Amino acid sequence: MSDTAYEADASSKHQATVLRSTRLTPEDTAEVRQIVFRVDGPAYYFPEGQSIGVLVPGPHPFGNKTHHRYYTLASVRGTDAGTELEILVRRCSYIDEVSGEEYPGIASTYLCDAKPGDSVTLTGPYRSPFMIPADKTCNLLLVGAGTGIAPFRAFLHHIYEQEKGWQGQVRLYYGARTGVDMLYMNDLNNDLANYYDQATFKAIQAIGGGYFVDEGEALRRGVRDHAREVWQLLQDPKTHVYLAGMEKVAAAFNAALGGISGAPEAWEAQRQRMIEERRWAELTYK
Numbered sequence: 001m002s003d004t005a006y007e008a009d010a011s012s013k014h015q016a017t018v019l020r021s022t023r024l025t026p027e028d029t030a031e032v033r034q035i036v037f038r039v040d041g042p043a044y045y046f047p048e049g050q051s052i053g054v055l056v057p058g059p060h061p062f063g064n065k066t067h068h069r070y071y072t073l074a075s076v077r078g079t080d081a082g083t084e085l086e087i088l089v090r091r092c093s094y095i096d097e098v099s100g101e102e103y104p105g106i107a108s109t110y111l112c113d114a115k116p117g118d119s120v121t122l123t124g125p126y127r128s129p130f131m132i133p134a135d136k137t138c139n140l141l142l143v144g145a146g147t148g149i150a151p152f153r154a155f156l157h158h159i160y161e162q163e164k165g166w167q168g169q170v171r172l173y174y175g176a177r178t179g180v181d182m183l184y185m186n187d188l189n190n191d192l193a194n195y196y197d198q199a200t201f202k203a204i205q206a207i208g209g210g211y212f213v214d215e216g217e218a219l220r221r222g223v224r225d226h227a228r229e230v231w232q233l234l235q236d237p238k239t240h241v242y243l244a245g246m247e248k249v250a251a252a253f254n255a256a257l258g259g260i261s262g263a264p265e266a267w268e269a270q271r272q273r274m275i276e277e278r279r280w281a282e283l284t285y286k
Contacts, residue, residue: 013055013121016037017120020036030090032090033091035087035089035114037086037120050073050124050127051072051073051124052087052122052124053070054110054121067110069106072087073154074087075154085122089112091108092109131281132158132163136166137167137168139168139171139240140159140171141173141234141239141242143241143242144172144174144245149174151244155242166198168200168238169202170198170202172202172203173222174222219256230260231260243283245284
């Protein structure tokens with residue numbers, strides 16, 4: 001996640017041990033892994049919704065000694081031995097703009113190659129803008145794509161299993177390029193299904209349907225297809241909006257809402273009011 005999206009709560013480093021690294025996707029598709037770390041000792045406190053940094057040892061291009069990458073936690077669990085932290089990682093690559101050559105992503109390769117027992121240096125935790133309202137009658141509109149689903153798993157766990165008795169409507173809109181990308185929701189464990197019996201919860205999944213239709217466009221279509229419900233929620237002064245994932249997630253959502261409202265300028269004015277009222281939060285990266 002972008003280091004401009006939140007502030008650091010601690011500058012100290014922590015050594016974590018890789019407990020498990022499980023591939024969630026078939027061998028002939030993009031690699032997505034569920035990685036669980038343990039930080040020993042009871043002093044490492046990590047509330048839901050916060051993030052960690054991973055330090056990848058160098059040397060790296062341009063003489064950098066380390067590479068620092070931020071990840072939002074999919075889940076957090078305290079044990080007698082310490083704290084277990086789970087992240088979801090997709091093995092990535094990037095194209096050099098000058099040479100046109102493809103290179104493996106530094107952090108994703110490092111983490112996907114890590115084996116149980118390996119030691120990894122973490123930083124943080126870092127404060128997230130995703131603060132859960134104290135009023136349980138508030139509506140929550142959760143919008144994400146790709147790895148943007150990770151913070152919402154912890155979010156839903158907190159309001160339904162720890163807060164209990166949540167009365168406001170909770171809507172999760174998730175865009176993906178292909179069905180494989182849905183595994184960021186950890187469908188193999190089907191943990192989100194735990195909340196489907198909640199009268200207030202509903203998940204809307206939008207798949208792009210082709211390589212040239214990315215997750216941002218899929219998300220825009222999903223919001224547009226449920227325009228009436230989304231618009232009604234946004235008119236309620238108790239509705240809070242949370243966006244997570246790549247910056248195009250926010251762009252796609254705002255484009256969809258601009259179209260639904262019939263006047264993009266009017267929607268932008270309403271969005272600014274929600275920001276001022278602290279009912280709008282984004283956790284995005286480029």
